Amino acid sequence: MMLSSTLTNGAQVVTVKASRIDAAVAIRFKEDMRAETDSGPARVILDLSRVGFIDSSGLGAIVAAMKQLGNDRRLELAGLTPTVDKVFRLTRMDTVFRLHRTLDDALGDDRD
Secondary structure (H helix, E strand, C coil), X not given: CCEEEXXXXXXXXXXXXXXXXXXXXXHXXXXXXXXXXXXXXXXXXXXXXXXXXXXXXXXXXXXXXXXXXXXXXXXXXXXXXHHHHHHHHHCCHHHXXXXXXXXXXXXXXXXX
């Protein structure tokens, strides 16, 4: 899994540089997310704009990444492609995560 991380507007932005988060990469994704977000600001934004496919293993990996942040930090998702957005809404994960249409929208929305 290719991830990159930057600090922008007081938030940590983690960008997924892969087209899929599925069973083949879910464990690696969780490990990479843990390494990238081991410490940092309270707000973490996961940029999924390059991800065109996600399966249940990928969803589980993102939920695990959220849980490893702990209660004092939050994981928000940005840039979901239509297919990925549909998966989050069908599984009702849109009630668990704050979803932003684009990364710019997420960076402009700094409410608690």
